[in-house]
Amino acid sequence: TWTVSVLAAKLADERRRLDELQAGDLAVKATFELGYGQLEPVQARAFRLLGLADGPDISLAAAAAVLDLPLWDTEDLLEALVDTSLLESAAPGRYRFHDLVRLYARACADRDEHPPTEKAAALSRLLDFYLSTAARVYAIERPGDRLVDHLERTAYEGLAFTDRHQAQDWLYAESHCLLACVRHSAATPTTLRRAVDLLWASLDLGESGADSREFEATGAVVRDAARAFGDAKAEGRALMVLAGVHHTAGRFQEADRDAELALPCAEKADDPVPACWSANARGIIALYQNRFAEGEQHLTEAIERFREIGDDPGEASALCNLSRIHLAMGRTSSAIELALRGTEIYDSMGHALRGANGRYALGLALTQDNQLAAASERLQEALAVFADSRQRLWEGMTLFRLSEVDLAARRYGQAASNAEMALTVLRGIGGEWRRANVLTVLGRALYPLGQSGRAQAC
CATH class of the missing domain: 1.20.5 (Single alpha-helices involved in coiled-coils or other helix-helix interfaces)
Structure with missing residues (x-):
């Protein structure tokens, strides 16, 4: 006699879902309890703690962080859980729970994990693993960038990479799990700052367009949590992440709004990095909106702020953006000079990805100066890097500039x-x-x- 809406309401509450899924002597939960009761203590612990992690699946390395065990011990435990059908092998080195099994694992963690603080400790290690590894990806892509020096410290080591392609592969493979970890960690004041830093260190996911919608939704969750907890530092950084998402999507009014709101948060928290990037972002947005004099003021401020904290790549970014402002104002010679200075800074640091941004700005200036062969060369160099780095926005925009x-x-x-x-x-x-x-x-x-x-x- 129950309607579909009543059934849906009963199943919507995750805490009650397993209890609802029974008919007489038949119960889903009983089947899981039978398998769980046959596990060795270390296997049962692994089952409980791994169920706490959000995301569609989990890598072997991330699982090792949750369990605080070496990789080979972790793999043995996970494969034992696969043998008992409590865990599935999604792909080589990746594992996943059926949704209902995950709910059961979490219920077991609430009931059986002692001390109860071990649940929070396991998720903290997972957050540290993602943040430490994402910071290394960021550092490989952007050598010399000072953001990595201003991220929250981690107690658990992440992965190391031998080249930038390996680092990129990890970031994109982990995107859904990483963003799920950010959302979960934002709900607690003690992990909020690490959550927003993980999001910022993973900004390639937003800039590339690969996961821009999920990335933006996660940024909004972090911003709202920072406001609820009254954490100005986390809010300023979350706002700058969102400003970047809006910029990539072409929503310039929203991007300017969030970049402007980030500045008082950064100054209140004495956090220099978002203050620098706020001025830089507002400068380039002013260019798009034909507010050239205002844009020049913002970018001059950004250059000064980046110099104060010794952020050479940040200064190079502001110089290249200022080049575009000068170009729009008809000051072609100074535009070429500024773009050259920015590109030279990038090149001196081995900054391939941002060096492509410098060549992009230089290509624009050379085009307006009618140095078409040189402009085409610089833009072709930028195009190769953007395509190799999976930066779809800038790959497309460079093709557009080549067409000009x-x-x-x-x-x-x-x-x-x-x-x-x-x-x-x-x-x-x-x-x-x-x-x-x-x-x-x-x-x-x-x-x-x-x-x-x-x-x-x-």
């Missing part, structure tokens, strides 16, 4: 081809303002090719 060079050189067919590739790469990322710019250039390329109908449609 081709248009200026009257290579209309090549200009149309690059613009069409840019539209493909930017599908679902970058926002309508960027898409409109690419469509405009595509239309201008198609018209002299005799495709006036398509040109007008663009």
Whole structure:
């Protein structure tokens, strides 16, 4: 006689779900209890603690952090749980619970884990593992960047990588688990700051567009938690993460708002890093909104702030952004000079990814100076790095800038081809303002090719 809505309501409460799933003598929970009762004590502990971790699955290395055991001991325990069908092997080196088994494992942790503080300790080790490893990924991608010096300290070591591709592979493979860990950790004041730092250190997930929606939703969770706990430092950093997400999505008004709100939080907490990046972000957003004088003020402030904390890559970013402001104001010579200075700083530090941003800015300035061959070379160099680094937004925008060079050189067919590739790469990322710019250039390329109908449609 129960309606579907009543059944759904009963099953919606995770704490009661297993108790509801029974009919007479038949009960899902009883089956799990039979398997759990046959486990050795160390296996039962592993089952309980691993069930606490959120995310679709868990890697062997992350599981070792939860259990505070060596990899080989952890693997033996996990494989034993697979043999008892309490755990599934999702892929080599990765494991997952069925949703109902996970609920049972958490109920066992609440009932059987002693001392109870071990549950929080296990999740703290997992958070440390993700933060320490993400910080190493960030450092490989951005050598010399001072953010890693200002992250919360961790007590548990993460993974080390031999090259940037291996580091990138780890970050993207762990994205859903990592973001789930951030959301869970944001709910507790003692882990909130490490949670927001993990999100900031993983900003490639937001900038690349690979997991931008989940990344943005997680940023909002962290921001709201920081406000609820009255933690100005965590709030300032969360706001800068969200400003970056909005910038990538082409929501410039929202990006400027969050960057502006981040500054008083950073100053209240005496936290210099978000203060620097706030000024830098507001400067480039002012460029997009044609507020050039205001943008120049923000970027001049950003350069000074980065110099105060000895952040050379940050200074280079602000210099390259200032180059674009000068370019928009018709000061082409100084724009080239600023972009060169920024690029030289990046190159001196072996900063391939951000060096591509420098070449992007330099390519724009050289295009306006009618040095088209040199502009094309710089942009092609940037394109190769962006594509290799999975930076879809900047890969697409660089293709767009190459189409502008081709248009200026009257290579209309090549200009149309690059613009069409840019539209493909930017599908679902970058926002309508960027898409409109690419469509405009595509239309201008198609018209002299005799495709006036398509040109007008663009």
